[in-house]
Structure formats: structure tokens, C-alpha cells
Amino acid sequence: MTRTLLSLGHGYTARALARRLLPQGWTVLGTTRSPDKAEALRAEGVMPLVWPGSDLAPAVAQATHVLASAAPGAEGDPFLPHIAEALRDARPDWVGYLSTTGVYGDHQGGWVDETTALTPATRRGQMRVEAEAAWQALAAEAGLPLHIFRIAGIYGPGRGPFAKVRAGTARRIIKEGQVFSRIHVEDIAQVLAASIARPNPGAIYNLCDDDPAPPQDVLAHAAELLGLPLPPAVAFDEAELTPMARSFYAESKRVRNDRIKNELGVDLLFPDYRTGLAALLREAFDG
Template sequence: MKVLLSIGHGYSARALAPHLLARGWRVIGTTRSPEKAAALRGEGVEPLIWDGGDLPLDQATHLLTSVAPGPDGDPVLAAQHEAIAAAQHLDWVGYLSTVGVYGDHAGGWVDEATPLSPSTARGQARVEAEAAWGALAAAHGLPLHIFRLAGIYGPGRGPFEKVRQGSARRIIKEGQVFSRIHVEDIAQVLLASIEAPDPGAVYNLCDDDPVPPQDVIAYAAELLGLPLPPEVPFDQADLSPMARSFYAESKRVRNDKIKRDLGISLRYPDYRAGLRAMLDQAG
């Protein structure tokens, strides 16, 4: 039996799990929360409350880590470097990273061959984590695949609630564009990679239409039949440091590689298709 050990079994991994379970896999998902463990169990996932101790690597055929790096680097490698290095039986290893590793390109296009030049501390931490996983894989022959995710949206993660509440704003920063990806398309790419491993591969995960963030808010309001949220200049917006840091980078991310190498046809090729589907699914 094939078994996925999913470390930090969060939003993206939870979208992947049903596809694997339907194929007869076991999925073991780690979490730090007893409440989330109960939710995972209800989804058919075997929950494991993990605090950095031993992992059931001997039971796994496939390994996915969604854990973000911390101040001291990648916490999974810090805790389990030697055990993962020794897991020579793994058929596939996936690391979820971010397009933040490319830094700011003033709205220009980037692809997987673009040099990494992060402009935020979070982006730099991801570059270092990618390098650490890459070094481990190279030294021990692990079949590592790196997935650089654009802004993730999907059920439970979208603009509709704020628009309904009247708290949404269209923040305007000249030249600002973001790439994004629907969570079901993330699941689709991960599944395709699992079924056709290519150790050492790096993939950008994003849709076909990078756009200014205010366009997404405006379309959500249009779908809901509600007034257009107000415009707020970026320099006047009351944003958290985390939110403000996202506006420090503007780029358009290419996704040709997932289409060419993995045969992906995006279910939601742009935010319009994704938002319409979310609204339909919500009833």
C-alpha cells in the first residue's frame, strides 16, 4: 500500500488527501493541534500530533512537507535530518515553497530558471530551506520535488466574506500584480508529480492570469451584486507588516512547466473561473 506522510498537513495537503484516499492510499498527517487532529480523522486522514520527535518514516512511501521555515531554518530538517536522510525507500519527496523566492521584478515575468533574489526575510528563509532540502537530497539520493506556490485561494480562503461584511478595500499600488493559484489546482499538480516523479524538478504553481489585487476584489463584489469596495492608496492603507510585505514584490509567474512536463490543464485558469466556482459550490 502507498502511504503519504504529510508533515504540517495544512490547506494544500488537505486538498490533495481525498484524491489519494480515493486511490486506496493511507495518508498520515501531522498537526500540533488536538482539535485539528479530530478534523483530519473525520476526513479519513490518520492524524499525528507532532512536536518534533520521531516520525513514522518507515511506514511512508511518499513524503510531503508544508512546514514553513522559522528563525532557525527548516524545523523538519532541524528535528529529523538524519532520519529523513536514511529513508532511502521513499519514492517521492515534495517540498512546498513559495514564488517569494524570486523577489521583486517590477511586474516582469519569472520562471523556474529565474535567479533567486528574495527581497523579504520570509523569501530569504525559503531560499535557504530549499537549499537545505536540495543538499540533503543530493547527498542521499532522495527524490525531491520543489513546488513554488503563488497566492493560494479556494473554499474558505477568498474575498467574499470581507466583501459581504463591507470591510473589503481595493488597495491601489501602481504597477502591482500578483499571481495566484486555486487550491484544487495545487492538488492536481502534486498528484501528477506523484504519478510521474522527476527527482530534482522545480515547479511554479500559479494560474494563467496575474492581475492587480484590486481586480479580484472588484470581481467578487460584482459576482455578489454588491457595491464596489472603496479604493485606498497603498501608502494610506492600514496594513499589517505581513500584508505590507507582500506588496514589496510585484511579478508575473509563468506556469508553462507544469503544463509541459506534467500535462496539467488548469481547472481554474484565472481568478474569475475560481471565484465563480467557489460561489457556486457555496450554494
């Protein structure tokens, strides 16, 4: 049976999933806004769709699986209004929506799981709640097998603390009690692949590792791995941060990941930032 993934907003995470699926004989269609990026996707074995600018209905009709990765804007999910009718007709075997643990808001370092009320502390988090609800409404109306994945802070190749530490620009921002959950991109890819193999329509999963930690601890460990001095500490109130970066510090929580283990049988490749950073460093030297 031919299996085809339509990846709406084919970015960093979706590319990691594609690297797992393509060797298994999957066809992967991925949208991108840039003709230049389209050529890069083609080189990776992905059939690119430049959007806006192309009709997605034929791709939706072809897809057995659909993954939506694009962040919502003020008008909501960028794809949903354009593909809702096609999705009703196509009835794919699996639909995944990538959301964020930001939907839970601030819990002052306390634990959250998939049953925790959605109380986002930022406008960005509120837009994610609204986008989740829009996808859920369509799924309920059309009988779509929707799965929602609430993802913690993503790191991986090309996305880690090493470059800033090496450049001497890293700063350990200190905010009392602040803690974040995070996850390696390859663990996101394996969770998505596990869900595709074991669909559970309506399911919601938190994607994070086992070790929520203060961000300054991660930077300190990266410096230690590199054999470089500890980045200087800066109090949060005195730090020069972009509005986006500052907004992340509006929320502090620890995210539980029991469901991906118990329901999907996932054994994390990188259960904490120490194993993840060590692997990134090995890959950099091996490369």
C-alpha cells in the same frame, strides 16, 4: 502496492491533496500541533500525528511519499533536523517541498520562471530560499527524489474575497503597477498528484494560474459576482495594513507556469481568478 503519504504540516493545501489520494486507497499520515485538530484530521480519514511530541521516525520509515508543507522559521525548516536521518534510511519514492514564488523577489511586474535567480525582497522569502537549499543539500547527499513547488497566492473554499466583500470590510488597495499571481488550491492538489504519478527528481515547478492580475481587480470582480457595490479604493501609502500584508506589496511579478503543463500534462481547473471565484460562489450556494 500500499502507498503512504507522510504530510509534514498537514494544512490547507495538503488536505486538498489528501482528498484526492484517500479515495485511491492511499494511507495518509498528517502532522498537526493541536490534539483538537488531530481529531478533525481523523474524521477526514487522515492518521494524525501530534508534533512536536511524537517520534516521526516510524512514520518516515512507513512512508512511500513525503510532503513538507511547513513554513520555515528563523532556525530553518522545522522538520528537517528531526527527520533527516530517518529520510536517509527510508529512501521514499517521492519527496515534495512546498515553497513560494516569494523566493524570486520583486521584478516590478516582469515575468519570472523556474530559472530566474532567487532574489527575495523579504526576510520571509529569504528563509524560504534557505529552506529550499537545506532540502536540496539533503537530497543530493542522500539521493532523495526531491521536487520543489513554488506556489503563488493560494485561494479556495474558505479562502477568498467574498467574506470581506459581503461584510463591507474589503478595500481595493491601489499601488501603481502592482500585480500578483495566484492559484486555486485544487489546482495545487492536481499538480502534486501529477508529480507523484510522474516523478522527476530534482525538478522545480511554479504553481500559478494563467492570469496574473492586480489585487484590486480580483476584489472588484468578487463584488460584481455578488451584486454588491465596488469596495472603496485606498492608496497603498494610506492603507492600514499589517506588516505581513504590507510585505506582500514589496514584490510585483508575473509567474510563468509552462513547466507544469509541458512536463506534467496539467490542464488547470481554474486558469484565471474569474473561473475560480465563480466556482467558489457556486460551491457556497450548493453547500
